[in-house]
Amino acid sequence: MVVGTVREIKGHEYRVGLTPECARAYVARGHRVLVESGAGIPAGFEDGAYTDAGAELLSEAAEVFGRADMVIKVKEPQADEFPCLREGLILFTYLHLAAGEQLTREMLRRGITGIAYETIETDDGALPCLTPMSQIAGRLAVQEAAKYLEKRFGGRGILLGGVPGVARGKVVILGAGVVGLHACKVALGLGAEVTVLDVVAERLAYLDDIFSGQVTTLYNTRANLEAALQQCDVLIGAVLVHGDRAPKLVTRQDLARMSPGAVVVDVAIDQGGCLETSRPTTHAEPIYVVDGIVHYCVTNMPGAVALTSTRALTSTTLPYGLQLADMGCAEACRRSAALARGVNTHRGHCTYERVAHTLGLPYTPLSDLL
Numbered sequence: 001m002v003v004g005t006v007r008e009i010k011g012h013e014y015r016v017g018l019t020p021e022c023a024r025a026y027v028a029r030g031h032r033v034l035v036e037s038g039a040g041i042p043a044g045f046e047d048g049a050y051t052d053a054g055a056e057l058l059s060e061a062a063e064v065f066g067r068a069d070m071v072i073k074v075k076e077p078q079a080d081e082f083p084c085l086r087e088g089l090i091l092f093t094y095l096h097l098a099a100g101e102q103l104t105r106e107m108l109r110r111g112i113t114g115i116a117y118e119t120i121e122t123d124d125g126a127l128p129c130l131t132p133m134s135q136i137a138g139r140l141a142v143q144e145a146a147k148y149l150e151k152r153f154g155g156r157g158i159l160l161g162g163v164p165g166v167a168r169g170k171v172v173i174l175g176a177g178v179v180g181l182h183a184c185k186v187a188l189g190l191g192a193e194v195t196v197l198d199v200v201a202e203r204l205a206y207l208d209d210i211f212s213g214q215v216t217t218l219y220n221t222r223a224n225l226e227a228a229l230q231q232c233d234v235l236i237g238a239v240l241v242h243g244d245r246a247p248k249l250v251t252r253q254d255l256a257r258m259s260p261g262a263v264v265v266d267v268a269i270d271q272g273g274c275l276e277t278s279r280p281t282t283h284a285e286p287i288y289v290v291d292g293i294v295h296y297c298v299t300n301m302p303g304a305v306a307l308t309s310t311r312a313l314t315s316t317t318l319p320y321g322l323q324l325a326d327m328g329c330a331e332a333c334r335r336s337a338a339l340a341r342g343v344n345t346h347r348g349h350c351t352y353e354r355v356a357h358t359l360g361l362p363y364t365p366l367s368d369l370l
């Protein structure tokens, strides 16, 4: 198969879909790899590393789209890329189609096989190509919060770990899933006092076990949440209700319970955010202040640490990409139910039920088309 990757053109996106190591893995299996010149540079991979791995460089993204059977990216295609989407192309990338009606219609109209990283799902419900980004966002959330607690950004002027004789900072994490767990690790590592709230007792028990009682775990009742807000220096929003918008757990009135200069990092902003006052921000302008509370609501947090993120992402996407390249889409999906769940569009049909339902489109099971 001819496999290609292009430079990401979404604002402040520095990751790349294929590392030189991945290129080498495809070439070793007898595939051809085409790379848009400069595609890896924002993430830290020089062109020469790709050619050393056996890939061929092309000067224009359009050439890669035009000659590859499968294009491997990071973000969903942007409007400028739509004309490059030609019939029969396999597009392997994050797609988030439920939130992208125009893109979905373009993919259907143009007969693209769209395989979304975020919907590749194993039989036990795990999302292997999404998890590493949640791990990164969780860890980064505390790093960002620590920075924005500094006075010059409007923060309280608190050092999360405190110093001998001075109290530590208090971090409250709403949601004990992947983001919550990794935020917890870093907050504890910095020496902060950590409280985690969730509605699933098993998640709270798990965190209590693995952190040997170093974190306070609370069932997310209204009373517990209000008490936690009163005390916290940092609030991290990390809730997720699968396939739905994030529940708005913190209202604007609740901000008055918090200390002025406290920092909110609403990681769940990509699902709408779990505070009433959250709105999406970018790496260029990551924060804004409402009622004295600093809000950080960047929708693609992992992009800030592109080298780590690219390595983490491509390690999980590579095995699936190799299956697609080795067997072709139809056979690979027959053999891997996880991969088949990733197929959102195929030959002009919407093959992912929740996307079809959300966008009011007809749904066709993939098995009917293979």
Ligand SMILES: NC(=O)c1ccc[n+]([C@@H]2O[C@H](COP(=O)([O-])OP(=O)(O)OC[C@H]3O[C@@H](n4cnc5c(N)ncnc54)[C@H](O)[C@@H]3O)[C@@H](O)[C@H]2O)c1
Binding pocket: 131, 133, 134, 135, 137, 174, 175, 176, 177, 178, 179, 180, 197, 198, 199, 200, 203, 220, 238, 239, 240, 241, 246, 247, 249, 266, 267, 268, 269, 270, 271, 298, 299, 300, 301, 302
């Ligand atoms: N902004 C970014 O760059 C970025 C990056 C990665 C992930 N995310 C987002 O972060 C969010 C969390 O992702 P995750 O991988 O940790 O999800 P997850 O499913 O692993 O965890 C979510 C947790 O939220 C809990 N929860 C649900 N409803 C709750 C409620 N009412 N109160 C308290 N807890 C509740 C669940 O029980 C679960 O433990 C998602 O919206 C994800 O898309 C954002």
